[in-house]
Amino acid sequence: MMEAYPLGFDPSSRDKRRWDCYGSKVNVLLSLRERGNVTRSVTSTEVIFRLDQSMIELPDESWRALFRRRLLAWYRRHGRDLPWRGTCDPYVIWVSEIMLQQTQVETVKPYFARFLAEFPTIESLARAEEDRVLRLWEGLGYYRRARQLHQAAKRVVAEHAGVFPRQLPAVDQLPGIGRYTAGAILSIAFDAREPILEANTVRLFSRLVAFRGETFSTQGQRLLWAMAEALLPRRHPGRFNQALMDLGSEVCTGRAPRCGECPVSSLCLARQAGLETEIPTPKRKPVVESRHEAALIVRRRGRVLLLHRPEGQRWAGLWDFPRYPVYAEHPLGLAQELADHVRRQLGIAIEVGGRVATLRHGVTRFRITLECYEARYLSGGVAAPGPPPIETRWLRPEELGQYPLSTTGRKLCQWAG
């Protein structure tokens, strides 16, 4: 418990209870003040506001009004010109939001254009074969997004006559749409008063209130969503949400925020405390593990073998060359190990030949070295025993372009011809 209270603090007030409960966290601020990083007097309310969001006093209305004015004035001059802007079509906004999850804007642009050229409406997407949807998504990664978007389009057609729902509970039910995506679609398409919280706004809000906790903890999320709700204006919330994202993306950037150009710098507590590069607290990086895998180009009468990646596996829904983790060190041991894998999984006998390529790539926290080998079909049926049951196809090399493959699978195609 803290013994001392800050200047101007009334120990008889309800603030005392808060202070006593959260005193250890307040130490952080006191040390900041001692270092001279806080450039103006800090009241007890601000202390609590900054250090513990369960007791947070959200910014008052005059702060919020000033923040909105400055943000929107900046957005009028500096808002990004993006292909999915300037439309109120919820389908277009939806596709862009799903593609932008975990993916840079510049990477998304060509995918977005191709996807909408082929599937301009919810109905056209709902009618499509999943292979075709995944083929257009190929290279964008996180393929579950594409499969869920496809499933959700079918639901919109089946349950809402092809019209994207306007109510949050209905949107929330759709596969692949979480609280952020629902808020973004509804606010941008229909000007619904729904807040948003994504990577850019997490960073921006954390800095505005100098929140030093874990942004993805329950506590952090509660604070940041409360902030998103409190800031949202009554008029044009969609435009406001886009302005927040743009400020986070263009000015309040991850490594080196451009505070000198920031329209809300005088309102920013992290800036005032000199903590803008320390907030938000960086996520602990997962430990990277090395893996060794092998892929096989199995040939049979001018065709090569592909299998359909089953549900629950990495790249579910995509097609792939047979690929297995390997442990054998010696080439002869490896050939036998791979042949055994294929026999057990696919029910066919093969003879493994020479190595044709080595590829290195990353999947989540794994750094994978993938060795690719030639192999020759010897005998056995093509109906795959599994488990799980696996669909296989013998394809001519020129047919490979029609099938959605992972990035390394696509690279292997050059040796399959």
Ligand code: SF4
């Ligand atoms: S002043 Fe700096 S840290 Fe604060 S919101 Fe602006 S860019 Fe971000």
